[in-house]
Amino acid sequence: MQYRSDKYGNQISVLGYGCMRFTQKGGKFDLDKAGREVMAAYEAGVNYFDTAYVYSGNEAALGEILEKYGIRDKIYIATKLPHYLIRSDKAAERMFQEELRRLRTDYIDYYLMHMLTDVKTWERLKSLGIEEWIQEKKASGAMRQIGFSYHGNSEMFCKLIDAYDWDFCMIQYNYLDENSQAGRTGLQYAASKGIPVMIMEPLRGGRLVNNLPEKAKKLFADYKIQRTPAEWAFRWLWNQPEVACVLSGMNSLEMVRENVANAETVQVGEFSEQDEKLLKDVVCAINEKMKVGCTGCGYCMPCPQKVDIPGTFSAYNKRYTDSKWNAFREYWMCTVLRKDSTAASNCIGCGKCEQHCPQNIEIRRELKNAEKELEGPIYKIARRVVPFVMKY
Numbered sequence: 001m002q003y004r005s006d007k008y009g010n011q012i013s014v015l016g017y018g019c020m021r022f023t024q025k026g027g028k029f030d031l032d033k034a035g036r037e038v039m040a041a042y043e044a045g046v047n048y049f050d051t052a053y054v055y056s057g058n059e060a061a062l063g064e065i066l067e068k069y070g071i072r073d074k075i076y077i078a079t080k081l082p083h084y085l086i087r088s089d090k091a092a093e094r095m096f097q098e099e100l101r102r103l104r105t106d107y108i109d110y111y112l113m114h115m116l117t118d119v120k121t122w123e124r125l126k127s128l129g130i131e132e133w134i135q136e137k138k139a140s141g142a143m144r145q146i147g148f149s150y151h152g153n154s155e156m157f158c159k160l161i162d163a164y165d166w167d168f169c170m171i172q173y174n175y176l177d178e179n180s181q182a183g184r185t186g187l188q189y190a191a192s193k194g195i196p197v198m199i200m201e202p203l204r205g206g207r208l209v210n211n212l213p214e215k216a217k218k219l220f221a222d223y224k225i226q227r228t229p230a231e232w233a234f235r236w237l238w239n240q241p242e243v244a245c246v247l248s249g250m251n252s253l254e255m256v257r258e259n260v261a262n263a264e265t266v267q268v269g270e271f272s273e274q275d276e277k278l279l280k281d282v283v284c285a286i287n288e289k290m291k292v293g294c295t296g297c298g299y300c301m302p303c304p305q306k307v308d309i310p311g312t313f314s315a316y317n318k319r320y321t322d323s324k325w326n327a328f329r330e331y332w333m334c335t336v337l338r339k340d341s342t343a344a345s346n347c348i349g350c351g352k353c354e355q356h357c358p359q360n361i362e363i364r365r366e367l368k369n370a371e372k373e374l375e376g377p378i379y380k381i382a383r384r385v386v387p388f389v390m391k392y
Contacts, residue, residue, distance in 0.1 A: 001013050001014070001015065001044055001045025001046065001260065001263055001264060002014045002263060002264065003045075004196075004243075004244050004245065005244075006145070006167070006168060006196045007145070007167050007168060007194060007195065007196055008145075008167075011047075012047065012048050012076065012196070012245045013045055013046045013048055013245065013263070014238055014243075014245060014246060014263050014266070015046055015234075015245070015246060015248060015259055015260065015263040016046065016048035016049070016050055016078075016198065016245040016246060016247040016248070017038065017041050017046055017048065017049045017050065017247070017248070017250060018050050018200065018248055018250070019034075019038075019049055019050060019051045019055070019058055019061070019062050019249075020050075020051065020052070020055040020058055020249060021249030021250070021251045022037075022058065022061055022251060023251045028057070029057060029058070029061040031061060031064060034061065034065060034251075035065045035068060035069065036253065037250060037252065037253055037256055038062075038065050038066075038069075039069055039071075040253055040256045040257070041250065041256050041260065042069075042071055042074070044256070044257075044260040044264075045260070046075075046260070047074070047075045047076055048075070048076050048078065048110075048198075048245050048247075049062060049066075049075055049076065049077055050078040050079075050198075050200075050247050051078070051079050051080075052079055052080040052082075052112075052114055053079065053080055053081060053082050053095060053098075053114070054082050054114065059079060059099055059102035059103050060102040060103075062077070063102050063103035063104035064104070066103075066105075067104045072104070072105055076109040077103060077105065077108055077109050077110070078108075078109065078110035078111070078112065078198070079099055079103065079108055079110075079111065079112070080111070080112040080113070080114035081095060081096065081111065081112070081113055081114055082095070082114050083113050083114065083116070083121070083125055083130075084114075084115070084121075084337065086128070087128065088128055088129075089128055089129040089130060089132070089133040092130060092133055093133065096108075096137070096142075096143075100142070106142065107141055107142050107143070107144060108142070109144045109145065110144065110145050110147060110167075110168060110198075111137075111143045111144075111145065111146055111147070112146075112147045112148055112149050112170060113125070113146075113147070113148040113149070114148075114149055115149055115150070115333065115337060116148035116149065116160060117150075117151075117152060117156075117333075117337050117338035117339070118152070118156050118159075118160070118338045118339055118340075119156070119159050119160060119163050120338075120340060121338060121339050122160065122164065124339065131164075134146050145167035145168055146166065146167050147166050147169045147170065147198075148160065148169055148170070149169070149170040149171070150169065150170070150171050150172075150181075150182055150186075151181060151330070151333040151334060152181065152182070152308070152311060152333070152334050152338075153180075153182075153296075153298065153301070153308055153310050153311050153334070154182050154183045154185040154189075154296075154298060155298055155301055155302070157171070157182040157186040157189075157190075158185070158189045161186075161189060161193055161195060162193075166195055167195070167196075168195060168196045168197070168198060168244070169195055169196075169197055169198070170197070170198040170200055170247075171186060171187065171197060171199065172199075172201040173187060173197075173199050173201070173202070173237070173243075174199075174201060174202050174203065174204050174208060174233055174236075174237070175208070175233060175237075175279045175282075175283065176207070176208060176283055177201075177314075178283075179297070180296040180310060180314040181311075181314070183296060185298075187240070187242050187243070188242055190242070191241075191242035196244035196245075197242060197243060197244055198244055198246075198247065199237055199243055199246045199247060200247050202233055202234060202237055202246050202247070202248065203230060203233050203248075204322070204326075205326065207322055208229055208230070208233045209228075209229045209230050209233075211323075212229060212282075212285075212286065213285055213286060213288070215285040215288075216282045216285040216286055217229075219278060219281050219282050219285060220232065220278075220282070223278055224274075225275070230258065230259075231258070231262050232278075232279065234246060234248075234259065234262050234263075234266070235262060235266050235271070236279060238262075238263070238266040239266070239267075239269065239270055239271045240268070241268045286321055287317065287321055288321075289320045289321050290317040290320060291316055291317055291319075291320055291366070291369070292313045292317060292370075293361060294309075294310060294313035294314070294317070294361060296310045296313075296314065297310075298310055299356045300353035300354075300356055300363060301353075303346075303347075303352070304350060304352060305346040305347060305348055306340055306341070306342050306346060307343065307344060307347050308334050308342035309353055309367070311330070311331075311334035311342065312331065312342075312343075312367060312374070313366065313370065314330060314334075315327045315328075315330040315331035315370070315374060316331075316366070316370035316373060316374060318330055319373055319374070327373075327374065328374065328379070331374045331379075332379070336379070336382055341383060343371075343375065343383065344367040344368075344370045344371040344374065344375065347364060347367045347368070347371075349364050351364060
């Protein structure tokens with residue numbers, strides 16, 4: 001196994017274990033099977049295990065496995081606070097103590113604000129005393145490092161990076177999302193500030209393995225270097241020195257072994273220009289059905305009405321290149337789960353965005369199209385309800 005340093009010099013395995021996809025049996029986690037997989041990863045050198053408060057039953061499952069095999073003090077646990085469900089530092093404390101009980105431990109190595117959406121949300125948390133609470137937890141040793149996970153555009157991500165002295169962060173990032181979400185821009189910005197970046201969704205929820213179009217499969221099959229689609233996706237990430245750890249939701253011994261073998265042999269900078277071109281060609285094959293030729297450059301931003309234009313177009317394209325569910329999920333996270341809505345329906349047609357678009361996209365027209373596709377009755381109800389559920 002290879003390792004990269006966190007902010008304080010701790011060595012993190014480049015392959016991390018995303019625990020939310022433990023196999024379930026009869027509605028419960030199959031702890032015998034998950035235990036074998038966790039131990040196979042641990043024995044191969046994986047030392048970073050990621051879970052979350054809202055992954056139903058997952059923290060407790062991980063805690064039981066770690067206790068059974070006696071490896072808690074030999075690995076790092078990352079888990080997350082659902083800040084959108086709290087309205088006081090006391091509520092945060094209750095959840096944190098519950099997580100400690102579930103995980104059967106008295107400290108968390110890497111603690112994240114789960115799906116931190118924007119600076120205003122962070123300001124709300126600060127007004128509740130979250131900074132002082134974090135400082136107290138770190139001083140006591142119950143929380144070793146503090147970070148946040150993020151879904152959204154690169155502009156807001158960079159603002160969040162500057163909003164606090166974070167120890168680490170986690171973003172969705174893969175070769176298909178290179179210029180969307182936080183993207184390469186966000187990755188490199190965080191790294192320039194000395195903040196390690198953990199990666200989630202390296203395979204876009206399996207999209208880059210199980211649902212590739214035939215043209216993309218042929219590009220891989222005909223290339224001079226033979227690798228599985230999963231290996232290409234992981235190696236593209238590990239090729240970048242700014243990537244600290246890549247999470248994989250491993251739920252079979254075969255998956256563990258394949259990922260470990262790749263993590264043991266990958267080298268920063270190993271990709272050639274031809275390798276990079278191959279993946280760009282694969283992206284083109286995947287995106288042939290995309291509706292808007294948005295590159296996610298962000299020149300159209302900021303929008304006076306707060307519309308997340310790149311995020312909207314990313315979700316809109318995903319509606320045709322991936323699945324309805326993934327499109328809705330991304331649009332929900334980018335537009336509803338934040339202090340101020342950034343929905344396409346906020347657009348008043350001022351046209352300021354179109355003056356700066358290097359792709360000459362008819363943004364106002366495409367936002368209306370995206371609104372029709374993405375803002376159905378369920379979305380409209382959620383947009384009204386979520387601010388109350390998230391304790392704004």
